[in-house]
Amino acid sequence: MMEFMGYGRADGSVGTRNYVGVLSAVVCVNEVVENIVRQVQGTARFTHHQGCCQTPLDIHIVNDTLINLGKNPNLYSVLLVSLGCESTDLSGVIEAIAATGKRVEHIVVQEVGGSARTTAQGILLAQDMVREASLEQRKSFPISKLVLGMKCGSSDTTSGLVPNPAIGVASDFVVAAGGTSVLGEVTEFIGAEHILAKHAANEEVAQGIFKLVERMEQRAMAVGEDIRGGQPTGGNIKGGLTTIEEKSLGAIAKAGSAPIQAVYEYGQRPDKPGLVVMDSPGREPEILTGLAAAGCNVIVFATGRGAPQGFPFVPVLKITGSRTAAEKMIDHIDMNLSAVIDGGDTIPDAGQRVLEELVRVASGAMTKAELSGYVNSMDIFMRGPVI
Incomplete structure (x- = not known):
C-alpha cells in the first residue's frame, strides 16, 4: 500500500x-x-x-x-x-x-x-x-489518510481531455485505498448533472446532486440573470470551450469512476470516506477555501490556460494537458501531461503519475504555488448581500 x-x-x-x-x-x-x-x-x-x-x-x-x-x-x-x-x-x-x-x-x-x-x-x-x-516530526501514514480536494480552472479544450480524467484516475486510487476525494464546482455540473448523478451510491445522493445544481441556477436567476452569462468564462471561450454543457462534461471527469457517497454543504467536513460532492462555486478564492474547510490536506488543480492560485496552508498541485500553458506558465505548472495529446502517453499512466506526485507533495515536496508564495487571495462563499 x-x-x-x-x-x-x-x-x-x-x-x-x-x-x-x-x-x-x-x-x-x-x-x-x-x-x-x-x-x-x-x-x-x-x-x-x-x-x-x-x-x-x-x-x-x-x-x-x-x-x-x-x-x-x-x-x-x-x-x-x-x-x-x-x-x-x-x-x-x-x-x-x-x-x-x-x-x-x-x-x-x-x-x-x-x-x-x-x-x-x-x-x-x-x-x-x-x-x-517545530517539534513535530513527520511519520509514515497510508494514503487512506489523504483527503483530496479536486478543482479545475482557467480551462480550455485540453482540460476535459487530459488533466481532468487523469485526476479522476488518481481519485479512484485514493478512494480504493480508503481515502476521501472531494468534488466541488457545482456551476460546472450544469448540463451534465444527470451523468454525474449516475455515479451516486443511492437515490438520496443523486437527488442531492440535482438539488445543488437547481439551487446554483436559482442564485443567478434571483438577480435576474442567466448563469450562462458568466459560464463559460471569457477565458474558457478563448480556450475553445463553447457552452456550459461542454465545460461541465470535461469538469466532471475529475470524479473518476467511484460511486459518490454523500453530498455536503460548503466547507462541511465529510463524515465518511470515499468520493463526495461539496456545494461550491467554481471561482478559486471561494472553492479552495471550501475544500480546505472540508479537511482536504492536499488539492489537485487542473488548468488549461494556467491558473496561478494556491492556498495558504494546503498544497495545491497544478497540472495541465496543454504544452503551451506548461511552457508559458512554467512558474505555476507542476505537471505537464501534454504527452497524452501528443500520443506518447495514456490517461491511466498519467493518472498514476498524478497520484505519485500527490504522495510526494503530501510528504513535503513544495508546489509551484508554495514556492512562489501565490497563495493569499482567498475568500468565503456567501449566499446573500452585504447589508
Missing part, C-alpha cells in the same frame, strides 16, 4: 503541512493578520472579506468555515485575530477548534489597543506557537 510522510493530529487526522494558522475573524483585521505572518516564519494566514454586516445565514457560514479551517490537519495550532465588534461567534469558533486538541489563542484589536500593539502581541504569540509546532 502506498504511504506518505505526514503529521499525526490528536483527532486522528493527518497533516501534510505543519503551520500555525493566523486566521482573520473579520475583514477589518486583515492588515493585522498580514503583518503578523510577515514577521513570523512557520505561520500561514487566512484573510477574507466577511464577518460583519451580513445576513444571519452568511454569518453562520463564516462561523462554520472558520471552525473547519481551524480544524484542518495542516494547522498545528491557531491564532485568531478579531476587531471586537464583528458578528462572528468568536467563543463558538474557539471552542470548536480547541475541541480537536489544538492550542487556540485569540487577540482583539479593540481590547489590546490598536493595530500596532495587537500586531506586536500577535508576533510574540505566533513565535511561541511556531516553536511548539
